[in-house]
Amino acid sequence: MSPGAPPSPVRPAPATPSQGQARDTAPRRRPRRRRGSRTERLAPFVLLAPAVLIIVVLRLWPLVLGVNFSFTGDGDRNGTPVGLDNYVTLFADPLFRTALRNVGLLVLLLPVAVAIPGLLATFIYLRTPGHRVYRAVYFFPAVLSPVIVGAIFNLLLAHDGPVNEVLGAVGLGSVDWLGDPDVAIFAVAGVHVWATFGMALVVFLAGFANLDPSLLDAARVDGASLAQSIRHVIVPGLTRTIQFVFVTTMIGMLTSMFGLLFVMTSGGPEGSTYLPEYYIWVQQGQFNQPALASAASTALFLIMLLVGLAQIGVLRRAGREV
Amino acid sequence: MGQRALWSAVLVLGLALSAGCGSAGVSSSPGGAADKLVVWDWKSGDPAAKAYVDKAKADFAKGHPGVEVEFVAQPFDQYYTLLGAAIQAGKGPDVILFNGGGQLRDRADSLVPLDDYVAADRQRLAGWDAFAEDGKTYASPVTLQGHPLYYNKALYEQAGLDPEAPAATWDEFVRDCGVITDKTGAKCFAVGNKEGIGIQFFLSAMGSAVLTPDEYDRWIAGKRDWTSPAVKRIFELWRQVDASGLNNDGVNSTAMFNDAFAVFQSAKAAHVVGLMSDVGHWKDFAEFLDPADVGVMAAPVVDPAAKPSLPYDGGIGYGVAKWTRDPKLAADLVRSLTSTEALQAFYADAGAIAADTTIDVSAAGPAVTAISKGLATGKPALHVALPSKTVDLMGRLSQQLLSGSVTVDEAVAQLAASDAAS
Structure with a gap:
């Protein structure tokens, strides 16, 4: 398309037919809307095209391919359709079931993971002595890579590490933080919360910026205790923020713990810290079963979708009630 | 207004289309060119492997002057994931570095059988079995990997034991360990089973001291009797060793790489089942302990018939x-990569027991001498013969055995089922 040609033929084109239409066929039907020619009507679609294409080609299409791939076989049956075989294998695998159980556990731990930054942000907002220092200190871990965080806590939580030495000195027995299957998942989740709550804290502080301080003052004048102020003023005022933090924290917990798991437990001990993400990686990378891994990815996607929608639903209702 | 919208639309559409063309039009597969070979590995980026790569390249260039060889070093923790993607796409490197055993066997259908091309190397190199599947060879060995039982001679001396005559039977061994712990405070074994690797090393190091030679050979040949008392004995031993306090504390939360080796290197344990090549081996230990103090002993006999x-x-x-494109050409590169000169450089710089049995290793200290003496009568390791899924399961079960949440009988039954299914 040469740049010189279009201007002269295009410009008159929109004017003539629409004027004619307006005059002859529908004089009373809002002529201004019709004035936009075909080009103008097409423009939005063309302008949207890059964004839509990027989403369709780079997001949705691969997603469809991945789901489709999960219905084919691995190894000898590579490329042949196998129906639901991969899903049957998946749900028969005790490791994947452990991974799903851990997802459930993380969802249950979610309120704690949201409450911690929420409470700390409240204290900072209420200008607890030293709040400036705390604000910086709390955010600090958020800039560390999960691998570094994992390595640090590997040392701290080692069986002969400093945490156990302190416990021993106090007279409590040592705990095999990363070696005990009942404890390890909590240890890893705890470290994940420690490493990421800074981000949620910042979001909460941003939410506080929009909170009307006169409400808090009024509550104080009315003699509300700290707990009452939080319950009746701060929480209702921050519903949207809490909602946002809930959803992002959950996504973070389910999709960003790979680095920590990889460094801290490798899915162990006894496979007790498997998460779907780690399972996918093991099946694809270690056992060369990409189709099974695709099935697990699809399952993870559906779980995320369901949990996310349910959360938004619950929180929205809670928001309305407040 | 209309004209401006149209112009932007034209511009954006043009950009979008040209961007699409750019990504769709270029399809350069690394192994595409006829006069170029691409090698994937996780070694060539290591400065210690430079001499090896240079020697191999020079050797190959002698026979094929016009052919370019490109080494692409991938990060090891992503290696098989990346390779899996290449295999899925049906294009990728021409020559591929593999770990022996399951990692290669799982992918043998993507490889060319090399038997006709490397026949001349058969005698010179050792360790072929780890790269064979159904009687065909799919790779030429560069290094040998094994699991010698290393011991700290200095601790033996401190405990008043003869460091040149370590125990030959299990009972004596346990007794010696008791003496060492009493006198020096050091534990008997340095073990890390966080990744489930501790059991692999233990199984392979102790296997030949428990199974009869016949049972051992049948295991390697794939006729594994998981219900036999001797096999159960190995797993029972694994549990007992930990229960009776012979291991360092927190085995399930200690990483074999490299926390367990650190325990041995810092003389907090007298024995460790280590490796022969790469890491966790004689060369690593010798950096912290006196090389003369690093000994290698035969596994103490548990069953007299073993x-x-x-x-x-x-x-x-x-x-x-x-x-x-040209399997013969690629196979020639493999031969250059396993030439004596190249492997000599690999052994000397990278600290590996090279697959070439003609290399002289006598200068590297008593541990290497003991290892190379053992090569002639050595046998394939038990865990390497297992399917990778069974090895993975064994890792988890071994952790459960230590925590007491599974019995030896249950563990062996699960392993038998997994082995049969693979």
Whole structure:
């Protein structure tokens, strides 16, 4: 398309037919809307095209391919359709079931993971002595890579590490933080919360910026205790923020713990810290079963979708009630 | 207004289309060119492997002056994931570095059988079995990997034991360990089972001291009797060793790489089942302990009918991808990569027991001498013969055995089922 040609033929084109239409066929039907020619009507679609294409080609299409791939076989049956075989294998695998159980556990731990930054942000907002220092200190871990965080806590939580030495000195027995299957998942989740709550804290502080301080003052004048102020003023005022933090924290917990798991437990001990993400990686990378891994990815996607929608639903209702 | 919208639309559409063309039009597969070979590995980026790569390249250039060889070093923790993607796409490197055993066997259908091309290397190199599947060879061995039982001679001396005559039977061994712990405070074994690797090393190091030679050979040949008392005995031993306090504390939360080796290196434990090549081996230990203090002993006999042997296999080796243009050319590169000169450099710089049995290793200290003596009577390691899924399951079960949440009988039954299914 040469740049010189279009201007002269295009410009008159929109004017003539629409004027004619307006005059002859529908004089009373809002002529201004019709004035936009075909080009103008097409423009939005063309302008949207890059964004839509990027989403369709780079997001949705691969997603469809991945789901489709999960219905084919691995190894000898590579490329042949196998129906639901991969899903049957998946749900028969005790490791994947452990991974799903851990997802459930993380969802249950979610309120704690949201409450911690929420409470700390409240204290900072209420200008607890030293709040400036705390604000910086709390955010600090958020800039560390999960691998570094994992390595640090590997040392701290080692069986002969400093945490156990302190416990021993106090007279409590040592705990095999990363070696005990009942404890390890909590240890890893705890470290994940420690490493990421800074981000949620910042979001909460941003939410506080929009909170009307006169409400808090009024509550104080009315003699509300700290707990009452939080319950009746701060929480209702921050519903949207809490909602946002809930959803992002959950996504973070389910999709960003790979680095920590990889460094801290490798899915162990006894496979007790498997998460779907780690399972996918093991099946694809270690056992060369990409189709099974695709099935697990699809399952993870559906779980995320369901949990996310349910959360938004619950929180929205809670928001309305407040 | 209309004109402006149209112009932007034209511009955006044009950009979008040209961007689409750019990504769709270029399809350069690394192994595409006829006069270029691409090698994937996780070694060539290591400065210690530079001399090896240079020697191999020079050797190959002698026979094929016009052919360019490109080494692409991938990060090891992503290696098989990346390779899986290449295999899925049906294009990728021409020559591929593999770990012996399951990692290669799982992908043998993407490789060219090399038997006709490397026949001349058969005698010179050792460790072929780890790269064979159904009687065909898919890679040539570069290093040997095995699991010698290392011990700290200095601790033996401190405890008043003869460091040159370590225990030959299990009962004596346990007694010696008691003496060492009493006198020096050091534990008997340094073990890390966080990744489930501790059991692999233990199984292979102790296997030949428990199984009869016949049972051992049948295991390697794939006729594994998981219900036999001797097999159960190995897992029972694994549990007992930990329960009776012979191991360092927190085995399930200690990483074999490299926390367990650190325990041995810092003389907090007298024995460790280590490796022969790459890491966790004689060269690593000698950096912290006096090389003369690093000994290698035969596994102490548990069943008198057993005959301890050094467990080892081909460690890493190069294979040729099925999609390469000229398999003969790629196989020639594999031969250069396993030439005596190249392997000599690998042994000397990278600290590996090279697959070439003609290399002289006598200067490297008593541990290497003991290892190379054991090569002649050595046998493939027990865990390497297992399917990778069974090895993975064994890792988890071994952790459960230590925590007491599974019995030896249950563990062995699960392993038998997994082995049969693979």
